[in-house]
Amino acid sequence: MRIRGRTLSALLLATALGVSALSVDALTAAASAPSDAPAVRTADRSHAGHVMGASALPSADDADGDGYIPANPPVTGVTPSQAVPPPAYFHEFQANCSVTHTAPDDPIVYPGQPGASHDHTFMGNTSTNAHSTTASLTNGPTTCSAPADSSAYWMPSLYNGDRKILPVGPQVIYYKSGVTDYRSVRPFPTGLRFVVGSPAQTAQEFRSHKGFVEGWECGDSFFNVDIPASCPSRPDVQLNIRFQAPSCWNGLHLDTPDHKSHMAYPVVKPGTNDNMCPASHPVALPMIEFKMAFPVNGDMSQVRLSSGRGYSFHYDFFNAWEERTLKALVDHCVVGGLQCDTRGYDQNHPERGAVLNADHRLP
Structure with missing residues (x-):
């Protein structure tokens, strides 16, 4: 049921405090700097942001500011699939994107409020800022492999002491089946x-988070809940983390006040090892998995996130793919049961061809 009204939204947001308070970043005027240069921070906001008690401001996507953004049209009448498909070990493609900028912004949690969040590292759409909306992101410039992916991806910035550590080069973002x-x-x-x-x-x-894959890892150290105190000092060693997103949608909202409840993780079908979407969120969407690599090793005692300790890691996604291209990749790679690269090509099945041309564009 959709509840409206700013007062109720504030109550819902306050209820979610500490459980679903997550970050979304934005670009300030400093984002006009080169893409490899972090935006200038005017204050230390290492633990600011994500205080969910305040109502969102009205925006082009959420005119009344109640936090509910309805899908238009909604997707209804879907029953979660319990079918067992033909065997396919892989069903995924990559949408790899490089870092664009950093900023203490959050267009999802704090729309229209530059500087309200702790610092985030943004990837994908280069225009992302506190005022970003669906319209402003659509067809925007991007650092993702496919020009059609104008989506915004972001996470808390990583620091070694006071020095910001930015991932170098394209970061691996998987789109896969969670069911x-x-x-x-x-x-x-x-x-x-x-x-x-x-x-x-x-x-x-x-x-215990359902999105937890391998935690923080470096060298031969895996499954760390917090950032390791030290890592081997070798050129080939970086700090890595993998984390998966929920992939089942309620079909009704593009966003909700806690920025979570319209999405859910798959559940196990009783009596089986099969995953399926719950009845409350019956629409199966791609499962995003961040696989991030930070160029830092050696003494890690001063390495932290802008949001706090390593276990405060979280990330945000704002979809602005060109619809035809995303559908072509999902249909060919995920629905088609392939292990695709950024062009939608599976080297183990060359006979199936690629979705995108050499320029990563849909022919």
Whole structure:
């Protein structure tokens, strides 16, 4: 049921405090600097942001500021698939994107409020800022491999002491099936946005999170809930983290006040090992998985996130793909049961061809 009204939204947001308070970043005027230069910070906001008690401001996407952005049209009448598809070990493609800028902004949690959040590192759409909307992101410039991916991706910035550590080069962002019946996965609706994890989560909540894959890792150290105190000082060693997003959608909202409740993780079908979407969120969408690499090693005792300890890691996604291209990649790679690269090509099945041409564009 859709509840409207700013007062109720504020109550819902306050209720979500510490559980679903997540970050979305934005670009300030300093984002006009070169893409490899972090924006100038006017204050230390390392623990600011994501205080969810205040209502969102009205925006082009959420005119009344109540936090609910309805899907237009909504997707209804869907029953979660319990079918068992033909065997396919992989059903994914990559949408790799490089860092664009950093800023203490959050267009999802704090729309229209530059500087309200802790610092974030942005990838993908180069125009992302506190005022970003579906319209402003659509067809925008991007650092993703496919020019059609104008989506915004961001996460808390990483520091070694006071020095900001930015990932170098394209970062791996998987789009894969989170449900057993990969044939039931459909593309993201334009304008869908959500947050994954929470800056307020405890170490145990981070470890038990449904999106937890391997935690923080470096060298031969894996499954760390917090950032390791040290890593081998070798050129080939970086700090890595992998984290998966929910992939089941309620079909009704592009966003909700807590930026989470319109999405859910798959559940296990009783009596099986098969994953399916819950009845409350019956629409299967791609499961995003961040696989980030930070160029830092050696003494890690001063390495932290702008949101706090390593277990405060979280990230945000705001979909602005060109619809035809995203559908072509999802249909060919995810629904088609392939392990695709950024062009939608599976080297183990060359006979299936590629989705995108050499310029990563849909022919």
